[in-house]
Amino acid sequence: MWAEKMGNVVRGAVAFMPSERCQRFLVGDLKEMPLDRTLDLSSRQLRRFPIRASAFNELVKLYLSDNHLSNLPSELRNLQKLQLLALDFNCFEELPLVVCSLVQLNILYLGNNRLYWLPKELQQLTELKTLWLETNCFSKFPRVICELPNIKTLHLGYNQLRSLPSELGRLEELRSIWLAGNLLNDFPPVLLKMHYLEVIDVDRNRICQFPSLAYLRGLKLVIYDHNPCVNAPVVAEGVRRVGRWADSSDDEEDEGDGKVAKASVNVQGSLEDNE
Template sequence: MGNVVRGAIAFVPSERCQRFLVGDLKEMPLDRTLDLSSRQLRRFPVRASAFDELVKLYLSDNHLSNLPLELRNLQKLQLLALDFNCFEELPLVICSLVQLNILYFGNNRLYSLPKELQQLTELKTLWLETNCFTSFPQVICELPNIKTLHLGYNQLRSLPAELGRLEELRSIWLAGNLLNDFPPVLLEMHYLEVMDVDRNRICQFPSLTHLRGLKLVIYDHNPCINAPVVAEGVRRVGRWADCSDDEEEEGDGKVANASAKAAVNTGSE
């Protein structure tokens, strides 16, 4: 009943109803973290934009489709979570938050990214899984410090050669796309540690032995006729991987995504 009531109240713009959803928001949290996830929000509580010392803002699992210009007051924000909302476009005001390190924008309805995103030069982690991208957003190639990129469960068929410019990139997650071939640009990215191409349409894998930085490759659920050949010590998850326990292998595949996100949060704090 609580969620039903919240859902109904979310349509009422009065100040009293908004306080019911998010509280009074009179004082900035001492830990400079504000969590407004799962509040049935349909609009951002503008009062929160007065907390100009905020470092982390969680707005996941709401019904947001836009953000007010007042959000740009949060110039110290380093983490912004907007996954599981209703955005069809990435609001330009986000591109003014130049201290952002981590941006979670998965499970929305994005099909493109604005060129202004390149202003986020400090961005290290970008999660865009389960959106509506049919082609790789080229502006990502202009983010020099990106370390973790998640574009799983979109409709990508290829990756651009310009991706190779991202020399800080360490993990790329591409599960659940429409890749027919292993992306050639990944063969040139010697600094990559994690590649996830699970659940694509790749029929044959090239040798990956020359990628000395590689630690994990996930390639399961492809119609491949071979396992990728990797250097000694590299973990493989997929058919014909040198794993003594098939159940353990399947379990690794299921938890890889969640483990990656936990590692990002731990390492970035």
């Protein structure tokens, strides 16, 4: 444990030094592209993207999670075959435009940053299927998301959203939307028109009353726990509900947060297996 802590301290200090030798200490030599076309540079105390990695133009997956990045160089556009990019747990206040040039992206992780808006150029990512934006600073729904025709899974939990735009209904491929920990006072009306949704998570909001969801034909799971609601949403037979008055045993009701987490993980894993 002591050695690990000292290693982190050293890496943190080296991260402030821009020399090539110091960068090699953090990320290695990066001489050859990994055989599996996956490069994991997570948790390296990085404050700038190692330019040498942009030469790996056959990369399919790039993990830069849990660093101190706040911008990315234009050279990143060389990675045109990238399908997964993980930028979560960094220091981004704005999404670097170069990310929007990676038009083959299927999965983009942007959670746990400081984002409060998204550029219109994001609509260039027409192949994007999964977008993670949880734990950021969005007070308004970023409408450019409504221009992503193939999005299937959208994570926007733990922001400060008060409503969803009607344009969200354009996303006919959307199957799961995760909105826990926002400031919704009402159940978003647009969701009532999205019959293809399979998962709706509005846990930990301010919703006082739920409309009937019985006619949402594709619905499999609705998570509505930790709202000041006076009723449970009515759902069709076979739909799982997680929250007060849900159809569950007394033991399950006592599990609280664990029940929500388990349901979320199980359904999310099933959805990802199908993608």
